[in-house]
Amino acid sequence: MELALELKNVTKRYDGFTLDAVSFSLPRGCIMGLIGENGAGKSTTIRLILDLIGKDEGTITLLGEDSRDASKALREKIGVVMDESCFPENFTLRDVDSVMKRVYHSWVSEEFFAMAHRFSLPDKKIVKDYSHGMKMKLAIAAALSHRAELLILDEATSGLDPVVREEILDVFLEFIQDESHSILLSSHILSDLQKVCDYITFIHRGKVLFSRGKDELLESYGILKCSPEEFSRIDKFAVAGYRESKFGVEALVLRDKIPSGLVVDRAGIEDIMLYYVKENVQ
């Protein structure tokens, strides 16, 4: 399986925080969601991948090349959306186009304007007068207009309404129709990730708790609601996390380890994350 991205034991130490031996890999043609609580290390991971900050240990391979020796040609193949404010405030679409075509050899003006119009971005308005959603759409249109093979997005859909998010998720799904294309995106909107991702990597307090196929995760886990007596009879290796209330016990469990007769409901990525975090608090 050809990989778009591979991290092996990537470590970054800050005073009071360590991104600790992070390893995961993203196959080409797939979308990976990076999840984790505030301050977990998602943006640090993305900055390391983009070589915006230096790592202390480990290796990062981007489209087959070491990220440290990334050539200009490799950089052209990576579309990045870090935040909304990537263009000067007095720029119009035309200004963005004329600057970007000097930055990227592979810039395709027709694709940029087509995407900008698809996103209903106005021709004449300057960036300063854009809404937050318009700025994000502009950043995404630009990232998609230089023949990128790998898109890396940090919180690209945060603060956007559901209609705009859906529009952007559709663009992502179209982008990976080409099997050489891949996407890594971090988000707190787990329902969005559940819709589009093939893989989920969960970072918690600087460590990868898991990096797995989404379908496999959703099939493996379920939510069990039962009485304390029933819960006491369950193999504890089957329990990823639980909470007790006056109504009984609710637990995130491995579905195939639960005896028949007990009802196990479907778990979402959000359930999985919440129970895992609860179980891993120190």
Ligand SMILES: Nc1ncnc2c1ncn2[C@@H]1O[C@H](COP(=O)(O)OP(=O)(O)OP(=O)(O)O)[C@@H](O)[C@H]1O
């Ligand atoms: N330049 C820096 N110097 C010191 N500490 C830093 C620096 N950059 C990030 N950190 C710390 O690294 C930790 C992880 O931050 P990071 O921005 O990667 O988290 P995140 O998962 O993206 O969080 P959020 O969801 O809130 O954006 C935090 O404790 C943060 O304070």
